[in-house]
Amino acid sequence: MRYEKGHKEATRRRIVETAAERFRNEGIAAVGVAGLMSDIGLTQGGFYNHFESKDDLAREALALGLEGMRARLRKAGTQSEGARLGSVVDSYLSTLHRDNVIRGCMLATLAVEAGRSEGPVRAQMSDGITEMVKLVSEFLPESIKPAQRETKAMAVVSCLIGTMILSRTTDDPKMSDRFLQAGRRAAGDLVESSAS
Template identity: 50%
Template sequence: MRYEKGHKEQTRQRIVEAASERFRADGIDAVGVVSLMNDVGLTQGGFYNHFGSKEDLVRECIAVGSNAAMERFAIRVAASADEPWRALIDLYLSTMHRDHPEHGCMAAALSGEMGRRPASTREVFTEGYEEMLDLIGSTLPQDIAAARRRTLAIAVMSSMVGSMSLARAVADPALSEDILALGRRSSVELVEAERAAA
């Protein structure tokens, strides 16, 4: 059977998109190659026409998923004329982001697993994390000194990822909402304290 030009690339893209969502929603170790390939209507053997190993797929998914989430956040933040940093915090620590990890930030979905992945996978994760820090830093108030923007971005990112991870982990819906609300407040207070000290 002959396929149209570009068929292999399209198939690879389908695998990456499906895996990226599944990894964020279910965790990397919970997603097997067989079930993933079933999701996209292909056989397990077909997987190895595209990837040398599951870890190769994981690395590509982290890169692609990080870029896609960053673009979504950047578009929404760009639509906010006033205090884009606050808009980013509100968007990140929203119930929508909590309830749809498959479309959200790789750090909130997978940071707990990254420490157990190979160094090459953690390097790809680190690149996505650095890009998110750059996005946060670009939204911060201009009166915050350039030398302090990166450390503040790290603090805000850590606050947001920790809050989101816990909001997803607890079984009590009211507690989850409280964690999101307090995470938003704590993240905002980090920025406001830095502004006050400037």
């Protein structure tokens, strides 16, 4: 059977997008190749026409998910210089992000699992963390000295990801909301402490 031009690329993209959603929702280890391919309406054997291994797919799915989150944060950071970081923090630590795990930040959903991994999954997650730190440093006020920018950005990223993880982990909705509020305040305090 002949397929239209671009069919293989479109199929590969569909596999990666579906995997990214399932990995966020269930974890990388819990998602099997056979079940994933079945969800898409393809056979397990077809997987190997696109990827060498599940790790290869996971690396690509992580890259897609991490770039999507960076794009959303860049969009949130298009405010005036003084409001950019606040908009990024508010966007990341929103109830919408907390409640939408399937479309949320891969760092917040898979950091712990990736920390136990080796190879391409951990390497891709490490690259994602580095890129997130660079992005946040771009949104820091210009009054923060260059020598402090990376350290300050690392602290803000830690605050964002840790807050999101804890707000999703608790089964108490009020405590979850309080974590988000406390995280927004803490991220602002981190920046203000060195901006003056």
